[in-house]
Amino acid sequence: MKPHYLTSLFSPRAVAVVGASDTPGSIGQAVFASLLAGNFQGKLFPVNLNHKVVGGMRAVPSVRLIEDEVELAVVTTALRSLPAILRDCGKKGVKAVLLAKEFADSEQLEREILKESLSIARHFGIRVLGPNVLGLMRPVAGFNASNYSSKVRPGNLALVSQSSALCTAMLDWADSKGIGFSSVISVGEGLDVDFGEILDYLVADTFTQGILLHVHHIHDARRFISALRAAARTKPVVVIKSGRYEDDVTGLTHSSNLVESADVFDAVLSRAGVLRVGSISQLFTAAKVLAASFRVQGRRLAIVTNGIGPGVLAADSAYLNGVELAKLSEQTMELLNDALPRNWSHGNPVDIIGDASPVRFRTAVKTCLDDANVDGVLVIFTPQAGTDHLTTAQLMVGLQRESTKPILLSWLGDAKVSESRELFSKAKCAHFRAPEYAVEVFRNLASYHHNQRLLLQTPGPLEGKQISPDVTRARALINAALAEGRVILSERESKEVLSAFNIPVNPTRLARDPDEAVRLAEETGYPVVLKIDSPDIIYKSDVGGVELNISSAAALREAFAAIVERCRQARPEAAISGVSVQPMRSRRFAREVMVGVTHDNAFGPVITFGAGGIAVEVMNDRALALPPLNHYLVESLIGKTRIGQILGPFKNLPAIDIDQLKEVLLRVSEMVCELPEIREMDINPLLADEQGVMALDARIIVQKGNAGGKPYRHMAIMPYPSHMVVCSRLKDQTQVTIRPVRPEDAQMQQEFVRNLSEESRYNRYMSSIKQLSQSMLVRFTQLDYDREMALAMTRETAQGEEQLAVARYVTDPDNESCEFALEVADQWQGKGIGFILMSALFDAARDQGLKVMRGEVLSGNKGMLKLMHKLGFASEYHPEDRALMLVTKVLQA
Incomplete structure (x- = not known):
């Protein structure tokens, strides 16, 4: 794939500083000095109208007068000069501009000049970062185009912040903790380059192993969540959000009035597989722990301590943070009874008594780690008579290397245990001065695991359907109301729409x-x-x-x-x-719940669930989820509410028909996927008991949809494109299915690669691999259908589904072209698979609006080259001895 189009911005080889100066206190002086001090290995050119020499280097009055090529221009001059500077940059061929100055002009004049400047930049194809930014740093490359004068350590974390002030605070805090960065990017107002594009760049950046994000507002929500999901599939992403209570969701229904914009943003981050934190310290702590590959499988924590007081305080903190104290199994209890003194606590927290030896600590912790009911262990050491903090610490370090479950270490005190803390830092163990911080981190780890599970869910718009909905009838009801100039459907009309999607109504x-x-x-x-x-x-x-x-x-x-x-x-x-x-309708054992839909201006439709009836506003018991939903997501949604805790057997109440309730939520998910006209909806109350569910009241608010647009463009998350699933026959009459790849195809994809010949594997992956790595499997099966596609051809066998071939494309960052790849199992070549599969891939690319497809074909593979030409590909000219032939196809609507 060709280099990312933002490479000139983030990794330039030649930089011009417009407004570079020797004047103390000026932005131009600060930025130019930072670039010089950072030992930037590329070419550096000062641009100054009034001085011929800046910082001992020859300066020119205009970018156009620089003899060498320039990739990035850093602008530190007044706003009024920006249009002229951008024209000069465009004529010079500059690819990117960084606006490293905070403009103080009047707002109206500023907006007019910025609008003119952006128009000029787009005319010349220049990408602009800013305005009002701290600057841009790549510490791993010695590149510092910012006015931040303090030290920034190189490391493997990328920091992207919308606020210059918060960014400087984060950098100062990080330096005091010894945290380093691969990139520090201040987004500012995001006039042009925004979060989505920056995240796309960082996903492919080999120097970046984790991403820290500060967000205040989002310009392009679809691009943001798409890029966020792509990043979270391969790297831990931690987000801190400011402005939590700004821009609340407003509407006419309870579903909208009970929702805050922060709730929607939380739902977005959960579904994207990232972790949200509430403070700068949590941001960096969570990032360090995640980057160290600590993972948990649940929220059940065991606490081992040699002091019951700190143990109980940690247990209280666990309760407040929603962390479950693990219930130790009978086998674990027996082992602990045999190994510990008689007066141990006989429960969790596990108090192993104040004089605990290092071996006693190890025995207790190891026993808890081996318990299937435990997802992680918090070890609290208090220095007392007869204890050995350092030996105990050494045993814990060794135990962490043996275990896949996290061990969170809290050695209380200061000078007495400082040597143990140094050992933990060198061994990269998760250690904390206070147990409460450890509990918060464990909660974050559990939340991250839960969000990663949500990330893997790729439901279809009609997943779980038993009877197809009457979409035509529902749309006709909505269109009739809109034709009358109405946006509010009556209860009767609303229930007819629900009935069209097979939701039981009164x-x-x-x-x-x-x-x-x-x-x-x-x-x-x-x-x-x-x-x-x-x-x-x-x-x-x-x-x-x-x-x-x-x-x-x-x-x-x-x-x-x-x-x-x-x-x-x-x-x-x-x-x-x-x-x-x-x-x-009066049912003795019924519970009243509410199912709703609200619309967020940034992220589109959001489904809500919670307690219903007349107490809905008082109880404020609701949870949110982004559609499309599947059974796992529905269970997660119900489990987040208080009403969800009494839907099973409760006192004298029998359990409700939970499957019917889940079915309603899936049907509502279908509705919002298929009917972009729906803006708000309330089903309240939805009566649920052991006999089933029934909507007693409903109200739908609609708006005119965008006719002729791409399917599901109103959704923040693209559903699984089930409309692309087709059946076909090969030349030998083998019946096959062509369908988009899903996350659960990972094992099938692995088997497919294992069964390829060594030559086929080498030609495809340019490596002698025997099978795909876990990261490659994730990359090939967890797709964002908004920016990539993989079509598998499969057949049914006695052993299950078998993959015969796969064709895929990945869009370039410009979203106009893509690279394709085709893999056919050796024993299935020559049966017409390539033509069928590539034709389907062309249709998918055209639907996505792509203009060009290109790929490489072995020049000696005449059959494949013949297929490419038959499909309309053109070979680009290369010397005949070239091993690979580059072929391209222009896609036309």
Whole structure:
């Protein structure tokens, strides 16, 4: 793949500093001095209108007068000069510009100049980072184009921050802790280059092993989450968010009014497989622990201590942080009873008594680590008479090397245990001055593991369906309302949309007068419920628009008139269609829950679940998830709520039909995937008991969709493209399936590679590998269908699904071209597989809007070259002795 288009910005070979100066205190002087002091190995050119020499180097008045090529221009001059500078840079062929000055002009004038400057930059194809940035640093390359004068250590963490002030605070804190960086990137206002593109660059950066992100606001949410997911698949990503309570989600339904923008952002980060933290210290601590490859499989923590007081305090901290104290197995308890003094605590925390020897510590910790009910162990050492802190520390270091579970170490005290702390630091063990910090880190590790599980979920838009929804009928109902100029569907219309997606609803029929209401009630059967039917009244109870448990015609007529009168007095402007008649549903063991949809301006549709009924606003018990959902994601969503804890057997209540509840959530996920017109929705209450579920009330808010757009463009996360699954036959009549690759195909993909001949493996991977590494498996099977595609051709065998071939493309960073690869099992070559599979890949690339595909074919493989030409590829000219032939295809709509 060709170099990333931002290479000129982040790894330039020639840099011009516009406004470079010798004037003390100026930005130009600070940036130029930083570049000189950083021992930058590329070419450096000062540009200054008034001085011919800057920093002992010859200066020129314009970038255009520099004789050599220039990749990056760092601008430190006043804003008014920016348009002219960018024109000069464009004519010189500069690829990137860094705006390293905080502009102080009036806001209106500033915006006009910035707009003009961006237009000029786009005309010349220049990428711009900033404005209002601290600068850009690549400590691993000695490149420091910033006004930060303090020391920044080289390391393997990348720091990307939207705030210059917070960035400097992070750097100062990191230096005091001995933390180094591969890159430090200050984004500023993100006029042009934003988080998504920066993350794409860092994913491929071999110097970066972990990414720290400070975010205030997002410009391009789709690009951001796509890049974030790509990064999280291969490197730990830790995020700190400022402005938590700004830009709250607003809307007409409870689902929207109970949601804050920070909740949506948390849901985004969880689904992206990254970890969110709340402070700078947590940011770096979490990054260090994750980068050291500490992992957990759950939230169950065992605490081993030689002081019950610190152990109990740690247990209290675990409770406050949502960390579960592990319940030790009977076998573990027996082993501990045999090995420990009689007066040990006989539970978790495991108090092994104050005079604990190093061997006693090791025995207790090792026994807890071996327990299947334990996901990690916190070891708290208190220096007491007869204890040996250093030997104990050495045994813990050795034990960590033997175990795949994390051991979190907290040696209390200061001078007495300093030698042990130095040992832990050298051995890269997770150690903390206070047990509370260790508990927080364990919680973060557990959250990270949970989020990584969410990252692997790639549901289809209609996953789990048993009966196909009537999408056409639902869309017709929505379009009819929009044609009338309405965005609020009545309860009756809303329930019809739900019914189209096979969600059980309480039947609702409209009565325009009392006589019709009586007739409908008799057909339905008493008792019944009356509700006002008006597209303008969302909360019917607030205006007296609901009457329950009506059991006679006389009571019905009286209630009908009363409802209409109350609503006209409360909302005289509301259009009233009549009164709806519904059966009165009263189930003895039912729980009331709410399922909703809200719309975030940045990330699109969000599904909410929580307690329902009239207490929804008071309890504020809800959880959020980004669609599309599958069974794992639905279970996770329900488990986050308090109401979710009483859906099973609870006191005298039998368990609800949980499968039916999950099915409703999956159906709602289908709805928001297939109907981009849905902006908000409430199903409240959704009645759930042992007999099933039923929507008693519903309301849907819609908006006009974008006709003719790409499928699912309204989604923050692309669903599995199930519409691309097709069946076909080979020349020998073998029935095969062509489908996009999924994460669960990892083992099948590994077997496919193992069964290739050595020659085929070498030609494909340019290596004599026998099988794919874990990182390669992740890369090949966990796809972001918005930017890449892999189509597998499979057949069913007695042993299960077998992969015969796979074709894939990966888009270049420019999102206009891509590189493809085709692999066919040796025994299946010559059966027409290549033509079928590559044709399907072309269609996918065209749908994605790509313009060019290119790949390399062995020049000696005449059959493959013939196939490429048959498919419309053109061979680029190369010397005949070249081992590889480069072929390209222009994709046209």
